[in-house]
Amino acid sequence: MRAFVALNIIIGVRQLPRLENYWSTDERFGDPYVSSILTKTRFMKINQYIHLRDTSNAPGRNDPNHDPFFKVRNMIDLILPKLREVYKPGQNLSVDEGMIGFKGRVHFRQYMPAKPTKWGIKVWQICESESGYCCGFEVYTGKKRDGTRQFGLGYDVVWSLSETYHNQNRHLYFDRFFSSVTLAEHLELVNTYVCGAIMANRKGIPDEVKKAKLKQSGQLIQKQKGNLVATAYKDKRQITFLSTCAPPGRDETGRPHVNTSYNKRMGGVDKLDQMCSYYPVGRSGTKWWRYIMWYLVNMVIVNAWIVFQKSVKDPVPPKGYDHLQFRMDVADQLMAGYTSKKYRVGRKTxxxxxxxxxxxxxxxxxxxxxxxxxxxxxxxxxxxxxxxxxxxxxxxxxxxxx
Structure with a gap:
């Protein structure tokens, strides 16, 4: 099984049009390294029958204990605690949604036209702003059955993902989908501070900011209540911000502090998605849970690369050691010299x-x-x-x- 995972990592590095091409005798396609590890038949059979759980006793959809992620729940429960145990992130964390590309049939598939990956499974993530290290995630399954969300979906997502880091003087950055005055006030009670864009018509925004019609670039209106600062700023277009960790006023560039801080530290999840997209693990198929499985494997490899960069202080790796070489070394360690190619004495050998x-x-x-x-x-x-x-x-x- 370790060799099977290692080969999927290698296949993500060198992508060919068809899976069968890796075992092709055509020199233009064949990969002798891949074919020396596992035979084509063995690889295909493992890929066909691989499962993470016994689904024969899975609760039905009408069962109160039904879990939409029953097939991958044990993998999720194994990875989530480890993300927080092996690495302590910095002060700044960003919360955003990611997409696992999938066009098959599953009831919680989402369509997001503004994303590069428009169809797929939505994943809420909290990442370190500077490095992109994923500190936690939650796969979105759609509306709750009972439909009870006291403060809205954005509030619940940010609160659940950041709950581990409450009372640690953290700064959270998120976009206007998640922002609300209620969320900022409640997080401040647990010594967690926020900075993000917000819809101007949200409840609690001062009327001066809500009804502002700024015409010239650089115009600014700010209103403050305690640590809570509401900002309307005209750049290329008018933007509204809400912050409890950025002071009012402008910085040396003439922009509001909240705008500069937001632009600098909001992209943690985007950094993670970018690094995951370089060398995708696994191949396309029809089973939705495999997309989640390979996404988690890919995300864990990126996290390991980030931890490796921060932990190695002496120049042990050679100069130029990068993400690609790290992935290949991970694959080699998983295989540990394993090969299933046997030269049997047969009719024509x-x-x-x-x-x-x-x-x-x-x-x-x-x-x-x-x-x-x-x-x-x-x-x-x-x-x-x-x-x-x-x-x-x-x-x-x-x-x-x-």
């Missing part, structure tokens, strides 16, 4: 590839089995070689078939 003078004709005795009319194929092959050595090439048939 050992006996036919060696010179006749070096062939042994005694290692396989001719044995007649009672009840059988023909001897085995190996016996037939060796018998022909024996006759050739003893009597030379066969004579032409004196009675040709007309």
């Amino acid at each position: 050992k006996m036919c590839n060696k010179p006749i003078a070096l062939q042994s004709i005694k290692h396989h005795e001719l044995v007649k089995i009672e009840g059988r009319k023909r001897v085995c194929r190996e016996n037939e092959h060796e018998m022909k070689i024996t006759m050739y050595i003893l009597y030379g090439p066969p004579l032409p048939n004196p009675y040709p078939i007309l």
